[in-house]
Amino acid sequence: MASNLSYKSFSKFYDIFELIFLLGRKGNPRLGLLDAIGNAPLHVLDVGVGTAASAILVAGHNTQNHVVGIDTSAAMLAAARRRITQRGLTNLEVFNMSAADMRYADESFDVVMASFALHEFEPPLREKTFQEISRVLKPGGIFYVIDFAPQDDRATRIFLKLWALVEPPCFAGFLAMDWHRHLTAYGLRLEDEREYSFSKLYLLRKA
Ligand SMILES: C[S@@+](CC[C@H](N)C(=O)[O-])C[C@H]1O[C@@H](n2cnc3c(N)ncnc32)[C@H](O)[C@@H]1O
16 A cells, blocks of 8 residues: 555555455454454464554454564554554564565474454565574464455445555555465465455465
């Protein structure tokens, strides 16, 4: 939706984005994500954490999860830190780090999540991100994605056509991606996908 430069001003009103889920009838994907991860002692990484909209929900409800979020926008991270402090969350930290070059050891996370970030990554960054996610996930670990996704209903088709106007050109290619075929190449097997308003939750497991 925005370049790193424009996230500086965008971070101030980014959370208005949440309102789009009220327009759809299939539910809020962030709640689906929260439910899917579950409350267990899991080490969770949120890639492209932004203002921590999903990470705060997960860490706030799943108090046994330890969540770390990474992002390259200082402004988005500052907004995330303010919200984390306001809520007094001690199981969520955020760091300035690129998804393409993570400073984490191989197989260090039980769960990796990416919410509404990958659709705006240009293909080279997206591919490097998939490679890094596969590297830092433990064997049997799960990669959860919530993001915009095509669906058969008319409301979603119209919404995505309009939303594409505010997204970078790589958005169309992202929507057309075959998750099963594409992610198998990274050792990640698509086990489930669920529909939410204008979006889907994908569950991919590392072999
Ligand atoms: C649309 S926002 C999504 C934020 C949040 N995950 C959410 O659900 O609202 C995309 C985020 O990806 C971040 N981003 C862009 N390039 C990145 C990179 N190379 N590594 C990590 N984060 C990146 C942006 O700074 C931005 O905060």
